[in-house]
Each structure stands twice: as structure tokens, then as C-alpha cells.
Amino acid sequence: MVQQDPQLIFDGHNDVLLKLNGMVPAKGDVRDAVARFVQGCSGHIDIPRSETGGFAGGFFAIYVPSEDPGGDLFSEMLKPAYNLPLPQALEYRNALPVALTQMGILIEMERQGAVKICRSVKDIRETVSSGRIAAIMHMEGAEAIDADLVALDVFYAAGLRSLGPVWSRPTIFAEGVPFAYPSDGDIGEGLTPAGKALIRKCNALGVMVDLSHLNEKGFWDVAELSDAPLVATHSNAHAICPHARNLTDRQLQAIGESKGMIGLNFATAFLRPDGKMLPETPVTDMLMHLDHMIRICGEDHVGLGSDFDGATVPVSIHDVAGLPVLVKAMRDHGYSDALIHKLCFENWMQVLERTWKGD
Known part of the structure; x- marks a missing residue:
């Protein structure tokens, strides 16, 4: 039994x-x-297990599921190779009510004292110090944003501070990557004119742009256009696991050079060299990705992006209460306490300081 570790975790992505x-x-x-x-519920995250695992907060994703998901995604990802067709694009008028409901859930979580929606790094630090979970309102896939970006202003006013233009399926702004192994993200076209306007507006507001799920041409379009650090909240190293969802060394280098950030995704299909979504995945696979991303990006530009409640994670971690297992593995692997603190918490604070505008 791993004892509770005092290291607090700030996480790049949950569902x-x-x-x-x-x-x-x-x-x-x-x-x-x-x-x-x-009180405690099924899945990966709730308040009791967060307290056990040292989960201090992170990015809470507003995500609109596909109307026709097209089969059991996770079962298909048990095969030796796969290239799953992406669901159809969602219409704004259908996506918006779902996004508003999930935003309402996060606001109710704050009302019940479960979390505090944070709009600045100062907010996050004060919330964590008080023992409450610090929540960043994030949007994974911008289907609930209209082409004129009026809805973006509304979501921003409600607390949105991070946005991914796509969740794999296409939007009016960009194209995503399929769930494909072995493959890479060099699939499809780059940002649309509306997508370029979205990036400019996010930069102006200080909304962080999340590059996870975006295809490679879109990645480089953002790199050329954006004046903010490049951030992929929950992606891994393609050199270790050649999955379309993972980033090449060239992309990782660009993230480091921009003083950006990549968050280690716990989804086992993006960790395992064989690309399978199996829970029987050793924590050493996570360390391989961390080692590689630290080498390419630099130790100031790597953190955690679990994908809790959205993926199959290693069985030894199981849920948010198992986060100390990863912390102990880092320490046993030779990471110093200072490096562990950066990876688990401080690097996210620093990239947000470089990205967000003052509130």
C-alpha cells in the first residue's frame, strides 16, 4: 500500500x-x-478520492459527445493496428445546450463548495492553499462556439480560460486526428479562416489554446499565428508510442522553444508502445514518456494531463486516489523532489502565468 504523498497534483485534463x-x-x-x-461516486474522480490522492485541481473539460459515436472506441483500440473513422461534425445549435449544461454543472460544483472556478494563477494558489479543488473551465472541441465568436465572449465571462479547437472530429475551425495506430498527426488540412480568427481572439482574451487532438498542419498554423506559449494539455511522445494522438519530437521541441507545456496523458493506448488501450500497463511506460518529453521539451515544460474519466488508465493507478503511485515511481526513478514538484504542479502555474491576461 502506497502511503499518501504530500506532493499535490495539478492536472491538465479530466472529463x-x-x-x-x-x-x-x-x-x-x-x-x-x-x-x-x-459524497463519492463511480469513475475516476470525486471529492473523497481527490483528498486521498492529493488532487489539487486542474482543467475540467466541457466536452460534447458525438451523436453517433460509431462503435466501441476502446474495444477497437485493443487490436494490433487500427484507424477508426471519426464521427461526423456537430452543429453549433446541437452542441451549445450540452456545453451549457456542463458549464452549469461546474458552476453548481462551485456553489456546493466542491471546487472554485479559477481565472488567475493567484486564484489557483489561494484555492489550493485553502484545501479546495481549483478548477479551470476548459472546452475540449469548439463546437459550442459560433463562427462570429459571440459564444466565446459569453463562455469567457462565465470563466472559460482554456479551449481546444477540436476533439479529433472536424469543426468549423480545424481538423483533428483520428484514433489511429500506427500513425501520426499529419492528416488533413490546417486551420480554417474561422479557426485563425478563433486563435487571434483567444490570444486577445488570454484564453489558453490546447493543441491536443489537433492535426499536425493545425498545430503548425497555431505555432505560426499565436503569440502565446504552445500547450498540449494531454498528449504523449510519438517516439515512444506511434499513435496519431501523440506528438513528434519536432512538435515537442516547438513547445519547449515557445516556453509552453505538454501534459502526460494517462490513457494507456497513448502510453504503450503497442498502442493498445489495456489497463495492464506498467507505470514504467509513463516514465519513458516523461523522460523523453523532458529531454526534448525541457523539465520546465512537462506536466501531467491524466484524461481521468475519459480513458482507460494503468491499473496500478486506477483513479485519482492512485496518484501517489506515480509520484513514488518518479522518486524511485531518480527524479528529485524539485523536479517532481515542477511536473506535478509548478510548471502548470508558470505556463498559465505566461498565457493568461490579468483579471
Whole structure:
């Protein structure tokens, strides 16, 4: 049994809002779902297990699932090779109500004292010091943003501070990568004119742009256009696992040179060299990716981006309560306490300081 580690974790990505959205009854009252999160519920994250695991906060994704997901994604990713067709693009008018519901869930979580929605690094540090979970409102896939970007202003006013233009399937802004192994992200076209306008508006507001799920041409379009650090909240090293969702050394180098950030994704299909979404994945695979990304990006530009409640994670970690397993593995691997603190917490604070505008 691994003892609770004092190292706090700030995490680059979770899908707990999607999980709780599935618990909302037909009448649409989110309070019961949030109460279950506070008391303890299924999945990877809730309040009791967060306290056990040292989970201090992170990016809470607003994600609109596909109307027709096209089969069991995780089962297909058990095969030796796969190239899964992407779901159809979602229309703004269908995506917006779902996104608003998930935003409402996060606001209710704050109302019930489970989290605090943070709009500055000062907010995060004060919230963590108080023992409360610090939540960044993030959007994974911009289907709920209109071409005129009016909705972006509304979400920003509500607390949105991070946005990914795509979740793999195409949007009016960009194209994503499929779930394909072995493959890379050099698939499809780059940013659309609307996508370039979105990046400029995010830069002006100080909304962080998340490059995870974006295809390679889109990545380089953002790199050329954006005046902010390049950030991939939950991606891994293609050199270790040649999956389309992972980033090449050239992309990792660009992230480091921009003083940006990459968060280690715990999804086993993006960790394992064989690309399979199997829970029987050793923590040493996670360390291989960390070692490689630190070597290419630099130790100031790597952190964690678990994808809790959105993926199969290594069985030895299992859920947020198992985060000390990874911390202990880092220490046993020879990482210093100072480096562990950077990877687990401080690097996210620094890149957000470089990205967000003052509130």
C-alpha cells in the first residue's frame, strides 16, 4: 500500500463534467449529480478520492459527445493496428445546450463548495492553499462556439480560460486526428479562416489554446499565428508510442522553444508502445514518456494531463486516489523532489502565468 504523498497534483485534463452530465436526470436538475461527486461516486474522480490522492485541481473539460459515436472506441483500440473513422461534425445549435449544461454543472460544483472556478494563477494558489479543488473551465472541441465568436465572449465571462479547437472530429475551425495506430498527426488540412480568427481572439482574451487532438498542419498554423506559449494539455511522445494522438519530437521541441507545456496523458493506448488501450500497463511506460518529453521539451515544460474519466488508465493507478503511485515511481526513478514538484504542479502555474491576461 502506497502511503499518501504530500506532493499535490495539478492536472491538465479530466472529463468529470461529462461523467456527471450522464448522471443528470431527465428533468435537468444538476444538483443531485454534483452531490454524488461530493459524497463519492463511480469513475475516476470525486471529492473523497481527490483528498486521498492529493488532487489539487486542474482543467475540467466541457466536452460534447458525438451523436453517433460509431462503435466501441476502446474495444477497437485493443487490436494490433487500427484507424477508426471519426464521427461526423456537430452543429453549433446541437452542441451549445450540452456545453451549457456542463458549464452549469461546474458552476453548481462551485456553489456546493466542491471546487472554485479559477481565472488567475493567484486564484489557483489561494484555492489550493485553502484545501479546495481549483478548477479551470476548459472546452475540449469548439463546437459550442459560433463562427462570429459571440459564444466565446459569453463562455469567457462565465470563466472559460482554456479551449481546444477540436476533439479529433472536424469543426468549423480545424481538423483533428483520428484514433489511429500506427500513425501520426499529419492528416488533413490546417486551420480554417474561422479557426485563425478563433486563435487571434483567444490570444486577445488570454484564453489558453490546447493543441491536443489537433492535426499536425493545425498545430503548425497555431505555432505560426499565436503569440502565446504552445500547450498540449494531454498528449504523449510519438517516439515512444506511434499513435496519431501523440506528438513528434519536432512538435515537442516547438513547445519547449515557445516556453509552453505538454501534459502526460494517462490513457494507456497513448502510453504503450503497442498502442493498445489495456489497463495492464506498467507505470514504467509513463516514465519513458516523461523522460523523453523532458529531454526534448525541457523539465520546465512537462506536466501531467491524466484524461481521468475519459480513458482507460494503468491499473496500478486506477483513479485519482492512485496518484501517489506515480509520484513514488518518479522518486524511485531518480527524479528529485524539485523536479517532481515542477511536473506535478509548478510548471502548470508558470505556463498559465505566461498565457493568461490579468483579471
